[in-house]
Amino acid sequence: MVDDDMGPETGASGSGGTGDLPPGPDGLPILGNTHQYIKQPIGFFDELIEYGDVVHCEFPRIDAVAVFHPDYVGDVLLGQGTYERWNFDELKDLLDYEIAPRGLTFTRGDEWKRQRHFLQPMFGLDRLKGFSSAMTTATERMIAAWDDGEELVLNEEFSWLTLSILTNSLFDFDLGERRQVIADAADELQAMADMSGLSAVELLLPSWIPTHRNRRYSRAMDAFDATVETLIEERRANPERYDDFLTMMLEKEDDHEYSMSDEEIHDHLITFLIAGHETTAMALTFTWLLLARNPEARERVETEAKTVLDGPPTAAHLSELTVTERVAKEALRLYPPAGMLFREAVEETELGGYRIPEGTKILLPQFTVHTDDRWFDAPEEFRPARFRSERSDDRPDFAYFPFGGGPHQCIGMHFAMMELKHIIPILARRVDLELVSSPTPDVNMELTLQPAEDVRMRVHKP
Template identity: 80%
Template sequence: MTGGDAGSGPNGDADELPPGPDGLPVLGNAHQYVRRPMGFFDELAKYGDVVRCEFPRIDAVAVFHPDHIGDVLLDPSTYERWNFDELKEILDYEIAPRGLTFTRGEEWRRQRHFLQPMFGLDRLEGFSSAMVAATDRLVAEWDDGEEVVINEEFSRLTLSILTNSLFDFDLGERRQVITDAADELQAMADMSGLAAAELLLPSWVPTHRNRRYTRVMDAFDETVDALVERRRANPDRYDDLLTTMLEREDDHEYAMSDEEIHDHLITFLIAGHETTATALTFTWLLLATNEDERRRLETEVTTALDGPPTADDLPELAVTERVAKEAMRMYPPAGMLFREATEETRLGGYRIPEGTKVLLPQFTVHADDRWFEAPDRFRPERFTPERSDRRPEFAYFPFGGGPHQCIGMHFAMMELKHVVPILARRVRFELLSSPAPDVNMELTLQPSEDVRMRVHKR
């Protein structure tokens, strides 16, 4: 895929709206998107680097050039995060509205400032042992020769790491409640085919889908509230993210409300483990089908490590880091970022009216052959420092960028650089399912079918 040239409008008129495909009355381009969500953006990119598209009640532009993506991500005063208010009004769905994902402006800045210290590099080093222990437990549970569904296994692993690291609790029987909620939210974000038709019905319509969603999310809300109450009953026993959220800042000017705490827990418990599980799933899918890269990884693990990785070992795991980054290039967990123009502005030489939704499709930009030669090939060497420096900054942005860059970025990379080496040392995965499954654009990018592998222990 190669996008068109960047620049001003076709006639040099800076008041020109971006080009884009024709749509249907009322529906706009929704029918084209629903039929083939990811392919839709490949088609849009043929119109240029800033492309107009329309959906019911929504005017949008998709952005494909790294320079313009940087313009959007680095200017939060002009491009705020889109919190999907229009869709919430239609569908009557609202998920964690006071969490870090959907708050805006001053409320978001207070929250980010309050939570950021928990994700500092010095604090993250203390999570190393929890990451190792959780991965060791998972490997110990596998029998030699056992067939496993790795997307499910990695979801279970990353949830365990998250809860034991950031929240210092063992979910026990509550694990399934959180897993069910994650599955429901993934499905709710799937706007392809027949799934979209049912999801466009408001939540109060008693479809099987809506009844299941309500039941699962009610159970999840009760679980989150119980965790908060249990922590409040033992405030001095823990030093973790939940404890931090329950405290006031030193100047006593800001304290999180119960609603904020509840919504942050939802955000971290769901998004915080599903994104990393997705990255692990595609990392091992790619390694299972690229033997030379797998052997290169195994060589690094055996030469750089005497045992399980520690925080001090991570700078030496250059091959591991490049493998993880390349997997997230080919299969970016978030898939797409969303912004909204808070005022009329210009982007790439085109006029962007106030209220326009701005779509930043990572999966399309990451596959652009202007920035990545043979983008459909798994080539971790793309991420050597020298090659990375030659690319535009936002040709690769799996964690976003600017002030709203993912708060858990360092935690996720640290997790990948612990889990991948342990697995490379202790098991070999034999792929049993498709080497190139279709991908669904849900809450995170997901393989359209389970990824099945046979475990061969070393």
């Protein structure tokens, strides 16, 4: 049932006395809790929360704490100076590969502040409004290519769509032959982050050992690196021809005469081209999976689109698409694309009454916090009305944090929400998508939260 009333409960559990370390499950020597996590990554955190709101767990070389209460999540995300992003330094020697270490996701301290200050204007609301037509055009082109009655792999369709939007709006190039190169790199990054189905021994194998998995990853990333080098060379050769994200990164910042190194630019391109398009693609996939299971909500989205819009959506329409926004937010609650955020305590501190030693890794599992019945009634149900403003105001601030929070809040948050509010109503007006695969697919923890099997739908055009 859709749009029932809700009333959150409050209160933290499991706080110990000052100076105590957090409780947690027993682990194995050396491996710690690795075997439990690999067996069922999301289920592992459902087990951890039984120990309280601040829970200790261990992995090779890593002491970690999982945090489940919104107040403590907020303490971590807002605690700049006490907590920094975990950049997985402890695993670099073991894994022998890094994912965009100089990109915005993993830099820290002054380097991160400098990068964020430089990049933030590129995601300003005024600039984003200019991307509206790219979002609309790409979506209309995708729908036009679908045949009535055709069966689609929806997650793949949305991945191509969001990648096309990103490259045309932020990077001013058509995908062409680069499409498969970027897609292959995204697939291999996802696969390398997916530990489901691996044995503990496989997990500990360094990437220089030529397993099939590692060779495939190396080939994909080598091709991606060559593509990035070509893009940089094209911009440097014809700087006056482009006015896009990449060209701006190649220019100096007037205030500080700061210019980015090629390594930084390369890693930002990985971050935005790969992670940026895949997160939104998964948000769209899970949104339409939920709408297919909830026809009343699907009908409300279509009614709103036909009422508010007299043609394709524009940036001016977005504030009026309130039903669409609530549907998107509820999908992000149930299936947050990032799945989990990572931080590190850079000094000894206290969290929820427990002592947190310096160097402890902090795990913030969005998928667990977002489905906690203390903050959401019937948390497993799809109820977009939870996000009416009067109801949202009753919840703790960090009961819902799909884009993170604090100074490190996702820089592409407004871009992503703008995409969702363009694409969802266009689809609702133009096609009906009938679910033909499992209505409740298992979910894998990869670089982004992914359905374990393809989401297949059949197209019906009026």
